[in-house]
Amino acid sequence: MAKPTDPRTLAVTILAKVAAQGSYANLTLDATLRQHDLSPRDTALVTNLVYGVIQHALTLDYYLKPFVKDRKLDPWVHALLQTAVYQMVYLDKIPLHAIFYESTAIAKRMGNVGIGKFVTAVLRNLQRSQRPDLTKLQPAAYRMSIMYSIPEWLVAKMIEQVGATKAEAIFATVDRPAAASLRVNTTKITPDQLLAELKQTLPDVAVSALTPVGLVAPGGHLAGLLAFAAGEFTIQDESSMLVAPSLEVQPGDQVLDACAAPGGKTTHIAQYLDAAEGGQVTALDLHPHKVQLITANAKRLGLADRVTAMAMDAREAADTFAPGSFDKVLVDAPCSGLGLIRRKPEIRYDKDPESIAKLPEIQFEILDAVASLVKPNGRLTYSTCTMVEEENQAVVARFLSAHPEFSAVAVPTLTPVKAHGAPALQLFPDDYGTDGFFIASLVRN
Template identity: 70%
Template sequence: MPKNDPRTVAVNILTRVTTKGSYANLTLDAQLKKSDLSERDAALTTNIVYGVIQHGITLDYYLKPFVRDRKLDPWVHVLLQTAVYQLVYLDRIPARAIFNESTKIAKKMGNLGIGQYVTAILRNLQRSEVPDLTKIQPATKRLSITYSVPEWLVEKLSEQLGVEKTESILKTIDEPAGASLRVNTTKATPAEVTAELEPEFPSIRESALTPVGLVADGGHLAGTRAFEEGRYTIQDESSMLVAPSLDVQPSSRVLDACAAPGGKTTHIAQYLDPAQGGKVVALDLHPHKVRLIEDNAKRLGLEDRVHAAQMDAREAGDHFDAASFDRILVDAPCSGLGLLRRKPEIRYTKQPQDLVNLPKIQLAILNAVAPLLKVNGRLTYSTCTMVTEENQGVVASFLAAHPDYEQVPVPVDRPLDRAHNAPALQLFPDDYGTDGFFIASFVRK
């Protein structure tokens, strides 16, 4: 395929994402590195890729009257979506250019007949009036098509949070995600890092959620000397609330049961003093992810406080003595529905059955590590999702099975006036413009 045509590259990326389940960000980065695109064309490719993913259900709604029930090859479907996205959402590109380029791609990737078919669909769509999405009924279908989120998920959120809160969340997920970092307080202060980054990132400012967080409107924060030298790491603001919830002491022995890539592990490590015996044991199921934890700890200069190991957290009881940890973190594998802004393809890859299967895994991990905590020790359970099944439901099941544990309020470094579900802490994407996140704290009696 041509390496210098931004639309062809976008179609190629989107076809891989939709047919192979590839992560959009990783596939995009890999393809842009292989391409010969100018900076401007690379920006157009990126815009089209994320735009089609974010608006996929809406685009299909626009296409449906013209495609009807015809079975399309995945790449043809994607090509039509890219064309409609440009027509509807990118007002600086002339329709003539969109038609010509889309037809050209259809002929190159298929044949003359497919080129004519694509042209006919686009011309019919252009002649028709754009449907008024505000008139769609019922409300869940309207929200699904307007914000391109599957109807089952809209129904789930509406049932648990109400239609008004659900729409407020969905309005924010297509807004550009800000850039955020966590200062490594063993090497620098937030003020020092702010002063260092301000010339390149003039919008850099203190986080509203945490004193060790800084946020910027955008930019490649991982491309600086300060990042390379370990004065900070990249982390979403909401996940920076997890380590403080453990109330880690300098001498604490901490188990991070599901640790990769190590953001929370290294945050925990910042509180520890190796001279006093402070150590965090970080587990992950996959060897390459264990290496990620080790690499992050080394870059930040925290490797003397971190021991990373390959292990299924559900088998932790076979490897560690009972009551051998002062603190335990279970940042559980979850549906990731709180990450819809950063990983828009999640909306299509997750299914209702995930909300049945994942809580079983989450509870199994909690059950496995519960005996490893000392009396009066603290355990934190966290997820980056927004649904009751994976959050409050798991908490209730855990407490019912472990009467020696009690739920306590989540400690925070700053008061949060938009947090939900106390004594747990739930943040939604529309609360502070962060990832959706859930944190629950327990003490062993």
């Protein structure tokens, strides 16, 4: 059996589990790292291998295909070959002899001598062959699919909706590591104060181009900092920080966050409220254990006095709350999450056209259910972390057709933002290097 602290074996084990059981890569990786006392260098290698292989899986399989042919591979053997090719293609500081030796040794330990010989033969043949030029592949959708490791159906959809040039810019951005970003808790500290504090350990931290309450850094374990434990900031993508300002929350407002967990936008809304003036955000989520996350986040940030979290299906909210109960309502709807594929690379493989086709109905049902809860002249924000029109513009158009008492207006932002789809705001990953995100502001006439 392999050494439990061998980083390559751990990476193969994690990848095989993710592939075979449909586990979330980040959760499986975190759980594995907690169980093993790895050096910082080995921890970084495991993390790099796991996310790198997932991010480039279709590309790696394309390189492997001529040598594996139609042989059916156990998940761990497939993962082992992928990790080896990933190191050969993307990690130029690891010598080839080390990749071959370690991969063969793992194959023998986890399997047998025969599998070891098979892995060695595949890697040797790959090394001797000229690597194919991916830029020459045709048609364009297939080329982008292999180059950027995006399922071909999704490439075709994005080309249809935004054009080939924009689609390729999006996929090229998704192919690069995401920056770490945080939202300043302005009830405890100013952005300038937190920036100065964090620069002592993160010298490259800078103010976000999208929002004055956001800070970004090339990397770093932000949730491990003392300032996080003290509630001075929370982890949130820059594009997501545009949602709360779109509601134009006033200190005494009653706000409904209809799909709230884990509470990032809930606590951002709460920063604008004043409990002494009666300001309160009611945060709903379908799952009780996720409601606990909302409560815990609010408590850590010192905002618990203005947050009420409840387990409830947002589609049933009108059975509990009276018409016109809220000045502002946020529907950050359940969605495909396709805007997050840079941070959560496995999302691209988990989705298919059929699963996405079911989501707009749920999204419309939630909007339809909360519409009556918005006061006259009140504001309703609809947001998603996806990039496809079916879940965004089409849902808003259907809602406005069914509810002529609402009008779409320009999305308010704290900083001028160049985006797509006015009066709604559609951000793609290549626009500002953020997650893909959609926000629509609707006012009840």
